[in-house]
Amino acid sequence: MTTNTPIHDAVRDHYADRIKSATSCCGSSDCSDTSSNLYPVDLLTAVPSEVANASYGCGDPITLAALQVGQTVLDLGSGAGLDCLLAAQKVGATGKVIGVDMTPEMIERARENAKRVNATNVEFRHGYLEALPVDDSSVDVVISNCVINLAPDKSKVFAEIARVLKIGAKVAVSDIVTDGDLPAELKQSLSAWAGCIAGALDIKDYKAMLEAAGLTEIDVVKIYFDKEIIASVARDLEGAVDLIKYSPDEIYKTVFSAKITARKG
16 A cells, blocks of 8 residues: 655646646656657557647657567556557557556546547556556566656565566666756755656666666666757746756756666566
């Protein structure tokens, strides 16, 4: 059982507002770019454009995961369901995709989107990443897209990932990480946390937590953000925390999107 925290509340309210207003996770600008720049175009053709454009991510965990027909896939922080629907194409009718999200509005939208594309091999469950509503050793691949950074207790998240994975099964996530320390004021801002920045782990700590959970073969590829996106995020969060005094160059050198893979074994 996960105890609700102010961070959970801030993140949930942030994303409830985003899905109601149809804006991206970081306000006027997405964490990275539009879906068409995150995913191969042919992968998006099977979903309506309004579903494809409801991206709250910072990468493409679907391609990273190299999904196979018949696999069971778990998406952590499934949002409006885009990655689950894309994964469902890959695993086929004999596979299964489970999305877990703590925001009721996201679960409702994801279920609506699944019905729209007749995705019968997908289900969405309400829950926290720190206490996944998923059976032990039941999942072939865990994916996630710009969500683990939002969790207040990441060690529990990684332990839960290890619990639900089968032996030898794979983790393939896109997430926000840092290479060095963020300003203390930024780390303490709930708005900056909900905006995908304040909760980001230093990449060394991220790897150490994965290892502590029993995950191996860890690989991290960092991807620099566009400086204009960092500047846009700073403008969006101004008022909650004075990010403007930190130059886009300063944040740009510290905050990254990353492609992260590992295995349970």
